[in-house]
Amino acid sequence: MSYNDKQIQIMEAAEKLFAEQGFDGTSVRDIAEAAQVNLAMISYYFGSKEKLMEAMFHHKGSDFKIQLENILQNKNLSPIQKVEKLIDDYIERIFRKQCFHKILTREQLTNNSSAIVEQIYQLKQRNYSLIKQLIQEGQKAGDFRKNIDISFLMMTLTGTTSQLVNTQFYYRKINNLESMPGEEFEKLIKKKLSNYLKNVFKAILTYEG
Amino acid sequence: MSYNDKQIQIMEAAEKLFAEQGFDGTSVRDIAEAAQVNLAMISYYFGSKEKLMEAMFHHKGSDFKIQLENILQNKNLSPIQKVEKLIDDYIERIFRKQCFHKILTREQLTNNSSAIVEQIYQLKQRNYSLIKQLIQEGQKAGDFRKNIDISFLMMTLTGTTSQLVNTQFYYRKINNLESMPGEEFEKLIKKKLSNYLKNVFKAILTYEG
DNA sequence: CGCAAAATTAAACAAACGTTTAATTGAAAC
């Protein structure tokens, strides 16, 4: 499915507003105004608000995948280096696509909208099996310990990152960083999160309780 | 502020529906029907849908705190045992109050509704300073390493737990546990999460990269 | 140009929304 400029304009506006106010908190009139198109264009191009959401989700979600294959196949990297690269890629992607990530977080809380549930499931399963490969490779090389729960490992990566991205407003307040410019702040927390997660993962993958 | 039976009835119904469908996705008619009261009773008792949300948030959120003081002051527990108890208490609370937790997660994504933002901030800051005390105690005892970022440590606890609770539907699918009864499944993932997080925390607090 | 299809518009649609009204019922207080 390919979209013309106007359709993309609408989807961009919708993405931003859905992220900020949620699906039900955003009216099609809000979207039309933000996209600078006539109200009727939304139904004309997408059929309905619901279908617009699905189209946007599909369109913007297509590049919402980690480039795991490239990392996995890189023969110059050790398993631990691959894990580190995975972490950095993941953080970079979430921060770059914060709007989409917020929508995804919200959608996961609601178990209706089955078209989107299915897409989220595909995304998760794909990541799961690729990370599993990576961990098993490290275990065979003797770098990682046995008995690693891939699901929980992923939850720590996605959960901790999600927590930082979605609640950075509170992080700022608690750590007295409210005067720092937005760009500098983002750079700081990305670096901190990267170092932190790498250390945590190294610990989880090698530490014997 | 104390509420009568009818008011509590309404707040209970609202909590459930807000968790499932979000604030904007829930109509006052939905709430009235679920609470088995007349539509007008909501305005009568709370003034508005918005104020009902705030009242519910305040009422149900009051016991949404970890009993950290009791843990901290218990002289029979070592720092690491206190951390373990903190983890178990936290998991237990989130699972027991899943509805409220979903609402809280959703609200954190939206930075309006300032009355609720302030309450979330209070909750976070309180937890932050109490956990800081706990970690510092362990550091003084020589049990924990230096340079521990409390904020990120909390994010791993809250983020990983949140991820499991809010996406258990997907966890079930990926791990082929869809036939397991709900109660048994919940018991299983709580135990798994507890063991996992205790191990991760021990690693973070003692592991020297 | 002439014409057909696509794009765009303002207006209208019915349904659902949160809230208010005005009337009625219920239960204590005197």
Add this chain to the structure above:
DNA sequence: GTTTCAATTAAACGTTTGTTTAATTTTGCG
């Protein structure tokens, strides 16, 4: 028994909602 006030109701309020209509403009092609 009467008064008083809180509780409860059905109905109506004016908006806003998502969607459709019907008319108009723009575009691309022979």
